[in-house]
Amino acid sequence: MELSHKARLQDFKSVSPGLFRLSVNGGRPLTGEETLAVGSYNALLASPILPGAGAYDAAAETFESSHDLFRAAFPRGFAWEVIRVYSGPPVITFKFRHWGHMDGPYKGHAPTGDKVEFYGVAVLKVDEQLRAEDVEVYYDPGELLGGLLKGPLLVPSAEEEDARQLGERLGEAAIVSASGAAPQSQACPFLASAKREE
Structure with a gap:
């Protein structure tokens, strides 16, 4: 079943509608309805991670935008697999x-083609019908987000563009200085305006 914000918890045969709870890294448990409303990515990335880096902010993302973001970054799919089972039901x-594989962009970062994984x-508690009642998930979101931020920025920020232009001007000045050529004279706008006022 394709996950959709329009889906109802009763549509899912693998969860216990009245009892289902999801908590991530010891955070506040979300009900099934809350989990469906915010979407799986927002539920798993419920707090801002890597502050200041623009990695992910669940409060700023909607169900749709979060899924669009990860579908774009992983156009071939974002697989989930069980590696080892330590205990059986209940x-x-x-x-x-x-x-x-990050074959698409993520928040302005270019695709790398690298495998991104975490x-x-x-811990999953189930009822007699093996429907999930309580799920606790523990993981390091930095493993996921660090891989997504590895690619260079596709569109530099204003500060980065200013730094690039300054670097170009300084490079040109260094070439002129090293060549021994006389630098091209340029009028100082401050002196020019002062002369006009006299």
Whole structure:
């Protein structure tokens, strides 16, 4: 079933509609309805990670924008697999891996084609029908987001563009200085305006 913000919790046969809770890294548990409303990426990345780096801010993303962002970064898919199961029902503990190849851009960063992955552990409590009642997920979001930010910025920020232009001007000045040629004279705008006022 394709995950959609229009889906209802009752549409999912693998969860217990009235009891389902999801918590990530010890954070506040979300109900099934809350998880569906915000989307799986926002639920898993519920707090700003790598502050100041623009890595991800779940509060600023919608269900749709979060899915668009990760579908663009992983156009061939973002696989999820169980690596090892440590205990059986009714409390299932397992190790998982989420991975894909970054063949698309992410928040202005160019695609790298590299495999981006992270590992985690989950504790899943199920009912008699093996429907999930409580899920606790533990992982390091930096493993995921660090891989997504490796590519160079596609469009430099205003500060980066200013620094690039300054670098070009300084490079040109160094070439003129090294050549021994007389620098081209340029009128100083401050002196020119002062002379006009006299």
